[in-house]
Amino acid sequence: xxxxxxxxxxxxxxxxxxxxxxxxxxxxxxxxxxxxxxxxxxxxxxxxxxxxxxxxxxxxxxxxxxxxxxxxxxxxxxxxxxxxxxxxxxxxxxxxxxxxxxxxxxxxxxxxxxxxxxxxxxxxxxxxxxxxxxxxxxxxxxxxxxxxxxxxxxxxxxxxxxxxxxxxxxxxxxxxxxxxxxxxxxxxxxxxxxxxxxxxxxxxxxxxxxxxxxxxxxxxxxxxxxxxxxxxxxxxxxxxxxxxxxxxxxxxxxxxxxxxxxxxxxxxxxxxxxxxxxxxxxxxxxxxxxxxxxxxxxxxxxxxxxxxxxxxxxxxxxxxxxxxxxxxxxxxxxxxxxxxxxxxxxx
Amino acid sequence: xxxxxxxxxxxxxxxxxxxxxxxxxxxxxxxxxxxxxxxxxxxxxxxxxxxxxxxxxxxxxxxxxxxxxxxxxxxxxxxxxxxxxxxxxxxxxxxxxxxxxxxxxxxxxxxxxxxxxxxxxxxxxxxxxxxxxxxxxxxxxxxxxxxxxxxxxxxxxxxxxxxxxxxxxxxxxxxxxxxxxxxxxxxxxxxxxxxxxxxxxxxxxxxxxxxxxxxxxxxxxxxxxxxxxxxxxxxxxxxxxxxxxxxxxxxxxxxxxxxxxxxxxxxxxxxxxxxxxxxxxxxxxxxxxxxxxxxxxxxxxxxxxxxxxxxxxxxxxx
Amino acid sequence: xxxxxxxxxxxxxxxxxxxxxxxxxxxxxxxxxxxxxxxxxxxxxxxxxxxxxxxxxxxxxxxxxxxxxxxxxxxxxxxxxxxxxxxxxxxxxxxxxxxxxxxxxxxxxxxxxxxxxxxxxxxxxxxxxxxxxxxxxxxxxxxxxxxxxxxxxxxxxxxxxxxxxxxxxxxxxxxxxxxxxxxxxxxxxxxxxxxxxxxxxxxxxxxxxxxxxxxxxxxxxxxxxxxxxxxxxxxxxxxxxxxxxxxxxxxxxxxxxxxxxxxxxxxxxxxxxxxxxxxxxxxxxxxxxxxxxxxxxxxxxxxxxxxxxxxxxxxxxxxxxxxxxxxxx
Numbered sequence: 001x002x003x004x005x006x007x008x009x010x011x012x013x014x015x016x017x018x019x020x021x022x023x024x025x026x027x028x029x030x031x032x033x034x035x036x037x038x039x040x041x042x043x044x045x046x047x048x049x050x051x052x053x054x055x056x057x058x059x060x061x062x063x064x065x066x067x068x069x070x071x072x073x074x075x076x077x078x079x080x081x082x083x084x085x086x087x088x089x090x091x092x093x094x095x096x097x098x099x100x101x102x103x104x105x106x107x108x109x110x111x112x113x114x115x116x117x118x119x120x121x122x123x124x125x126x127x128x129x130x131x132x133x134x135x136x137x138x139x140x141x142x143x144x145x146x147x148x149x150x151x152x153x154x155x156x157x158x159x160x161x162x163x164x165x166x167x168x169x170x171x172x173x174x175x176x177x178x179x180x181x182x183x184x185x186x187x188x189x190x191x192x193x194x195x196x197x198x199x200x201x202x203x204x205x206x207x208x209x210x211x212x213x214x215x216x217x218x219x220x221x222x223x224x225x226x227x228x229x230x231x232x233x234x235x236x237x238x239x240x241x242x243x244x245x246x247x248x249x250x251x252x253x254x255x256x257x258x259x260x261x262x263x264x265x266x267x268x269x270x271x272x273x274x275x276x277x278x279x280x281x282x283x284x285x286x287x288x289x290x291x292x293x294x295x296x297x298x299x300x301x302x303x304x305x306x307x308x309x310x311x312x313x314x315x316x317x318x319x320x321x322x323x324x325x326x327x328x329x330x331x332x333x334x335x336x337x338x339x340x341x342x343x344x345x346x347x
Numbered sequence: 348x349x350x351x352x353x354x355x356x357x358x359x360x361x362x363x364x365x366x367x368x369x370x371x372x373x374x375x376x377x378x379x380x381x382x383x384x385x386x387x388x389x390x391x392x393x394x395x396x397x398x399x400x401x402x403x404x405x406x407x408x409x410x411x412x413x414x415x416x417x418x419x420x421x422x423x424x425x426x427x428x429x430x431x432x433x434x435x436x437x438x439x440x441x442x443x444x445x446x447x448x449x450x451x452x453x454x455x456x457x458x459x460x461x462x463x464x465x466x467x468x469x470x471x472x473x474x475x476x477x478x479x480x481x482x483x484x485x486x487x488x489x490x491x492x493x494x495x496x497x498x499x500x501x502x503x504x505x506x507x508x509x510x511x512x513x514x515x516x517x518x519x520x521x522x523x524x525x526x527x528x529x530x531x532x533x534x535x536x537x538x539x540x541x542x543x544x545x546x547x548x549x550x551x552x553x554x555x556x557x558x559x560x561x562x563x564x565x566x567x568x569x570x571x572x573x574x575x576x577x578x579x580x581x582x583x584x585x586x587x588x589x590x591x592x593x594x595x596x597x598x599x600x601x602x603x604x605x606x607x608x609x610x611x612x613x614x615x616x617x618x619x620x621x622x623x624x625x626x627x628x629x630x631x632x633x634x635x636x637x638x639x640x641x642x643x644x645x646x647x648x649x650x651x652x653x654x655x656x657x658x659x660x661x662x663x664x665x
Numbered sequence: 666x667x668x669x670x671x672x673x674x675x676x677x678x679x680x681x682x683x684x685x686x687x688x689x690x691x692x693x694x695x696x697x698x699x700x701x702x703x704x705x706x707x708x709x710x711x712x713x714x715x716x717x718x719x720x721x722x723x724x725x726x727x728x729x730x731x732x733x734x735x736x737x738x739x740x741x742x743x744x745x746x747x748x749x750x751x752x753x754x755x756x757x758x759x760x761x762x763x764x765x766x767x768x769x770x771x772x773x774x775x776x777x778x779x780x781x782x783x784x785x786x787x788x789x790x791x792x793x794x795x796x797x798x799x800x801x802x803x804x805x806x807x808x809x810x811x812x813x814x815x816x817x818x819x820x821x822x823x824x825x826x827x828x829x830x831x832x833x834x835x836x837x838x839x840x841x842x843x844x845x846x847x848x849x850x851x852x853x854x855x856x857x858x859x860x861x862x863x864x865x866x867x868x869x870x871x872x873x874x875x876x877x878x879x880x881x882x883x884x885x886x887x888x889x890x891x892x893x894x895x896x897x898x899x900x901x902x903x904x905x906x907x908x909x910x911x912x913x914x915x916x917x918x919x920x921x922x923x924x925x926x927x928x929x930x931x932x933x934x935x936x937x938x939x940x941x942x943x944x945x946x947x948x949x950x951x952x953x954x955x956x957x958x959x960x961x962x963x964x965x966x967x968x969x970x971x972x973x974x975x976x977x978x979x980x981x982x983x984x985x986x987x988x989x990x991x992x993x994x
Contacts, residue, residue, distance in 0.1 A: 105892055132893060205615065205617075230606050234605030274562055285534050
């Protein structure tokens with residue numbers, strides 16, 4: 001059973017048992033066949049996100065890490081009000097936002113991964129940035145150009161670019177425009193969904209610096225979703241690791257990277273290419289990511305886990321607090337006689 | 348004699364807005380069995396290098412001048428016939444998107460078999476065995492069953508493995524891999540890197556690994572080339588280049604990588620942006636962004652080498 | 666200072682977007698390079714690309730000429746062929762180039778069986794043919810776009826119903842449908858227009874729905890949703906403008922089709938009345954004279970029709986290439 005993290009005064013965003021599943025409606029023929037008693041295709045359900053409970057404190061950067069199919073983007077979208085949750089709840093500063101409203105969007109904004117697709121190609125960037133702010137009445141139409149100019153300079157672009165179209169900008173510049181658009185609604189919380197993944201290394205550094213600067217100057221809180229561990233290690237205060245729709249580990253950054261508890265976290269960190277890490281000849285974790293349509297029984301990671309036990313195939317481990325603020329979902333923590341080996345010990 | 352010797356390769360693209368020099372006098376050598384990493388950002392020309400070496404540059408682009416010596420044989424200007432003989436047998440390529448080498452409507456077993464039977468005179472049984480062995484070498488579980496699958500039935504990582512199997516199946520001397528793991532998950536990437544390393548070692552195949560992520564090639568490559576705006580700005584043994592870069596761009600690239608040590612502090616970032624190929628600055632293309640630039644940098648820096656390492660810079664580091 | 670209050674909906678009141686927020690620390694730009702592409706207006710770029718093709722430029726000039734003729738026909742035509750006071754049966758069946766009995770007018774293209782000047786008749790015919798083609802295509806564009814957007818936006822059953830209607834309609838031959846419609850509706854310009862619109866809207870609906878569905882999946886639409894913009898606004902202000910480019914070509918193609926279709930109807934004697942003959946009707950009227958070697962009464966309107974349709978088609982084709990240079994074969 002998940003034991004509550006505990007609501008503190010500075011908890012800005014909280015998700016409680018958040019889940020999202022997609023079901024594929026059976027076609028008419030399948031339904032008919034079912035009614036007639038004939039064998040028909042099962043209605044398939046994809047549990048993209050299951051029972052995710054997170055809290056983000058005001059002013060912190062929470063990293064959300066995982067590989068494809070883990071559900072991190074889906075969590076991000078639910079938080080940003082782009083996708084309705086199937087079950088569970090969301091609250092922002094104490095107010096329930098499980099059903100997204102305009103208010104949700106004024107508080108929580110999102111920066112997307114692909115700078116080449118997240119801007120309307122037919123809109124001038126001054127409209128791109130100011131449209132929603134004007135629509136919601138945050139800015140008077142007459143003030144719009146001064147507003148846009150200010151935002152552009154805040155994200156490091158020359159205000160004279162306001163009359164240009166997205167295709168005239170590079171990837172990094174477009175991402176700055178996307179950030180300006182997100183800032184236009186004066187949010188307190190920003191979800192960055194792989195916001196630097198599509199950028200070149202040198203541009204990535206610039207945009208990461210921009211995020212850091214904005215965090216300070218505007219007092220923003222971030223949910224930083226990424227598959228790139230080096231970036232997360234750099235920018236996040238705390239990190240949550242997801243696997244097949246569930247959180248498997250949650251702790252402050254240093255703990256996660258120096259004392260990873262869950263075997264998947266250990267594998268991820270060992271497998272991630274690091275420039276200054278010593279060359280360690282270890283065999284990377286085997287196996288493929290399981291299909292969300294057909295998840296393994298018990299602990300979803302057990303087919304690939306080098307230390308899976310019999311219990312892992314039948315019983316799903318719950319997220320348990322091991323030490324202050326360090327949570328992990330692994331049966332190895334329970335067993336009295338087998339303590340989880342740390343990353344260094346694994347070598 | 349080196350397996351591959353590239354001398355002053357120039358590749359141009361003729362667009363309606365002008366001529367873009369994607370490769371400007373690119374030169375390097377590759378010995379048998381060695382791994383060369385080519386690192387660069389977008390627009391650096393790293394992928395164009397791969398395509399130029401395999402004669403895959405289509406109009407409006409063309410390899411304008413230079414030499415490509417493969418085992419002593421000049422490839423630039425070779426006949427279509429000769430290219431057909433070489434590609435798939437002695438030279439093979441793996442692309443970022445495995446669907447660039449896989450036919451979506453053919454079973455993977457048939458595709459691999461085709462690669463063998465086109466180039467060799469093997470019996471049906473021999474072909475099947477080679478397909479099986481190739482799939483096994485790239486780590487595909489249950490190869491005999493998998494042979495009957497179509498590409499879309501496999502995951503991204505599996506598909507890339509099949510593409511790699513397709514490349515190695517005729518035991519080539521050279522494999523050119525263009526960002527093969529960029530689109531894959533971390534754990535899958537690690538597996539493939541590990542397997543490629545073993546493959547290269549076991550079979551003595553030379554490997555050119557192209558990537559934008561310097562950390563990926565650090566363990567894999569013997570030598571490293573850093574490219575910027577169509578030129579190789581630095582080249583040398585991988586550990587030396589990373590530990591002690593000579594070109595300011597390489598230094599800047601390495602310094603901008605985020606990691607635990609600079610947590611909470613601003614990252615170093617190279618000011619400015621990569622110049623577009625149609626509007627390159629005269630002389631050193633990196634000069635406008637370089638803190639060390641001087642008047643002399645208005646000329647194209649020549650290659651300076653000490654035998655092991657080389658660079659193109661008038662004000663090198665170290 | 667400048668207080669802005671949340672408009673409409675919601676109990677939540679956003680307080681201030683103070684002016685002094687705008688002075689928030691401007692982060693020094695990272696010396697981001699200015700964009701390369703000079704801010705060339707997209708229309709200008711399109712025009713430049715289009716005019717590169719000689720065929721396209723010629724077709725555009727021809728089309729422009731035809732349009733001007735059509736618009737100014739009452740002014741520039743030597744004779745109003747439908748003013749019964751001006752037309753005399755005495756002038757009937759004159760050869761091209763002949764002069765009238767009173768020596769005052771030269772009939773450049775001859776006269777028809779009732780004494781009407783062919784040149785004038787063709788000018789008026791172009792007016793009607795082009796007018797009907799353009800109006801019906803534009804009306805079909807409007808209706809089809811609306812239906813397509815509706816289908817894409819709502820999805821589900823509405824989408825299914827609309828698309829099945831479209832499927833059925835597109836599977837039937839247009840001439841057949843038009844024939845049936847006109848037989849039911851009767852004669853007249855307005856009825857012809859109605860029939861043409863009813864026949865054409867389906868292709869627009871299908872194209873727009875397809876394009877709208879593709880655009881809807883893109884991240885910038887998600888971003889607009891994430892900014893709290895209502896769905897209707899997103900459909901019309903974000904999705905629609907991005908579907909328009911391929912529609913330009915479809916519209917010009919449909920214009921050509923409509924003109925041809927209408928000509929066919931008129932040739933068969935349904936649709937337009939004799940008092941407002943299009944080129945098709947002129948060709949039809951002149952057909953009987955072909956056997957007696959008075960070709961000009963049928964052939965010249967035919968040539969005019971061909972020129973009109975070809976110029977519209979070529980303009981449409983070149984536009985398609987200019988919009989997407991990669992398609993040039």
